Amino acid sequence: MTTNEIMSMYPGELEEYVAALGEKPYRARQLFADMAKGYRIGEMSDLPLAFRSLLISQADYRLPEIADKRVSKIDGTVKYLFRMTDGECVESVFMRYEHGTSHCVSSQAGCAMGCRFCASTLLGKARDLTASEIYGQAVMAGRDTGERVDNIVLMGTGEPLDNFDNVVRFIRLISDSLGLGLGVRHISLSTCGLVPGIYRLAETGLPVTLSVSLHASDDATRDALMPVNRAYNIEKLLTACRDFFRKTGRRVTFEYTLISGKNDSEKDALKLADLLRKGMTDDGRVSPCHVNLIRLNEVEETGLEAPSPDRAKAFAGTLRKAGINATVRRRLGADVTASCGQLRLRHIKEENKQQKLL
Ligand code: SAH
Numbered sequence: 529m530t531t532n533e534i535m536s537m538y539p540g541e542l543e544e545y546v547a548a549l550g551e552k553p554y555r556a557r558q559l560f561a562d563m564a565k566g567y568r569i570g571e572m573s574d575l576p577l578a579f580r581s582l583l584i585s586q587a588d589y590r591l592p593e594i595a596d597k598r599v600s601k602i603d604g605t606v607k608y609l610f611r612m613t614d615g616e617c618v619e620s621v622f623m624r625y626e627h628g629t630s631h632c633v634s635s636q637a638g639c640a641m642g643c644r645f646c647a648s649t650l651l652g653k654a655r656d657l658t659a660s661e662i663y664g665q666a667v668m669a670g671r672d673t674g675e676r677v678d679n680i681v682l683m684g685t686g687e688p689l690d691n692f693d694n695v696v697r698f699i700r701l702i703s704d705s706l707g708l709g710l711g712v713r714h715i716s717l718s719t720c721g722l723v724p725g726i727y728r729l730a731e732t733g734l735p736v737t738l739s740v741s742l743h744a745s746d747d748a749t750r751d752a753l754m755p756v757n758r759a760y761n762i763e764k765l766l767t768a769c770r771d772f773f774r775k776t777g778r779r780v781t782f783e784y785t786l787i788s789g790k791n792d793s794e795k796d797a798l799k800l801a802d803l804l805r806k807g808m809t810d811d812g813r814v815s816p817c818h819v820n821l822i823r824l825n826e827v828e829e830t831g832l833e834a835p836s837p838d839r840a841k842a843f844a845g846t847l848r849k850a851g852i853n854a855t856v857r858r859r860l861g862a863d864v865t866a867s868c869g870q871l872r873l874r875h876i877k878e879e880n881k882q883q884k885l886l
Contacts, residue, residue, distance in 0.1 A: 533588045535563050535660030536697060539706050549582050557706055559583075564707030566591060566664075566671035592618075592664040594672060596875070598864040605861030608669060609875055612637070612661055616654055619872050620665045620684050621861060628678030633665040635695055636686025638872075641720050642755045643741075645787060647827040647873050648685040657686070659697035666702060680710060683718040683739070685872060689725025699734055712736055718783060723760040726768040730775040738772055739781045739820070740765065744791050745800040753790065766807035769817075773808075779816045780808075786840050787824045788833040797843045801850030819847055819854040 537545060542556035555575065562572040568591065569583050583589070595617055596609035606622040618634035639646070640653040662682075670677050680702065682688045688695045695717070702710050718739040719725065726738070742762075744750035750757040760768075769780045784800070786792040800819070808817050821844055824834040835843075840856045847854040 531588065532586060533590060533658060533660060534559070534583070535590055535664060536658050536694075536701070538697075538700065539704065546579075549579070549586065551579055555579065560704070560706050563589075563591070564667060566667040588613075590658060590660045590664060592661060592668055594668060597672070600861040600864045602863055603861065605864060606669070606673065607861055607864040608665070608672075609872065610665055610668065612657070617872055617875055618657065618661075618665070618685055620669060622669045622673055622675075622677075623861070624675075629673075629675050630679040630681060631666055631669050631677045632681045632683045633662055634684030634686050635662055635682055635688040635691050635698075639686050640690065641687050643720060643743075644753050645743075645785060645824055645827065645830055645832050647829070650827075650829055650873060651876065653686075653690075656691040656694055659694045659701055662694065662698040663701045666708070670708070677708065677710065679714045679716070681716040681718065681739075683716070687720055687722065688717050689719045689722040689729065692725055692728060696729075696732055696734070699736065713778075716781070720754055720756045721760055721765045722756065723764050723768045726765075726772055730772045733776070735776055735778055737778060737781060738769070738776075739783055740769060741785075742782045742800075742819075743785050743787075745796055745803045749791055749796075753787070762803070762807070766803075770808060773816075779818060782817060782819045783822065784819055785822050785824050786835050786843060788835045788839075790832070792835045792839055792843060794842070794846060797846035798850065801847050801852045804852055805850070817853070819852055820857050821847075821854060822857045823859070825859075 534542065539557055539560045542560055543553040546556045558574050569580050569589060572580060590613050592610035592612055594608055595611040598607045604624055608620050609617055610620065611617050616637045618637050620634055621632040623630045636656050637654040638651055639649040642649050666677050666680060699712060699715055702708050703712050712735050716737040716739050718741060720741045743753055747757060747761050750762060773780055804817055821840055823840050824832060826834055844854045844856050
């Protein structure tokens with residue numbers, strides 16, 4: 529790192545940075561641990577005042593700030609809108625499950641991928657987030673709730689593999705034992721299917737859980753829903769998934785958003801089962817996989833509709849009968865616009881409206 533963006537630095541890099549400011553290496557470790565707690569520089573009482581003043585004047589510290597927060601009355605899910613130091617806003621969702629807490633973070637402000645059903649991409653991509661801006665969402669949610677973040681899912685706004693270096697750096701930062709020490713296995717990365725990124729991720733050897741947003745079982749349907757499929761079709765995508773499993777030993781999860789009349793019929797379910805049985809076969813072995821079904825969260829601007837809960841149940845049943853592991857994901861935070869991108873979109877629209885009024 530050649531910048532002064534301190535929260536994106538690994539402890540070793542931070543040591544070099546503080547050495548240049550005339551401080552000992554253990555100060556870097558203290559600073560790293562303080563940042564992992566979400567402390568502002570003024571709150572880092574274990575650091576000498578002179579050093580803190582130096583940091584305030586020299587360092588670029590990008591801890592996000594909570595711009596808006598909504599707590600679900602139904603299940604306690606917390607939806608945050610975080611403001612970055614340049615004013616750009618992103619959202620994240622903190623959920624509580626029986627097996628622990630799970631925090632869904634954004635990797636980009638907006639998204640360039642253009643999936644037809646998704647609110648995050650409606651205004652395109654504003655910019656990538658730095659590693660610290662992704663990390664900061666987890667740190668601040670931990671600080672705000674007072675609860676440990678047990679699992680991280682990179683399923684908020686943005687395509688993580690379109691921001692590869694910052695996302696990998698984020699994974700290394702959050703798993704560092706001097707800070708939050710989250711096990712890499714507790715991190716899920718969701719991709720729309722940027723195939724070269726999947727190969728690169730497998731090369732890092734990081735044992736993350738890979739989630740692939742499939743949403744269709746044939747190229748014509750997937751082309752229509754997800755423009756990325758025109759660059760990397762289903763066959764190329766499943767080949768990359770097999771490679772990921774072979775290299776990391778990690779089971780791949782497929783996300784399948786059910787959209788009424790587009791991909792939710794009995795025939796679609798049978799085709800999907802067939803595809804996954806064939807597609808995940810490698811040297812006569814079937815790589816284990818799991819399908820997460822989710823009923824579309826309706827986004828007004830797209831005109832697409834969710835199927836009924838019964839249709840979703842039937843779809844899951846067909847998959848299971850055909851030997852594919854499948855679950856219908858429970859919707860948390862239904863009353864706090866928990867679908868990704870919706871809160872940011874609303875926030876930007878509100879801001880624009882206000883600007884026009886001024
Ligand atoms: N870009 C990544 C991660 C962000 S989206 C990806 O595409 O995987 C996280 C998941 O939510 C993806 O599976 C995405 O396809 C899905 N999703 C997006 N908008 C949705 C909506 N309105 N309803 C249901 N799922 C949606």
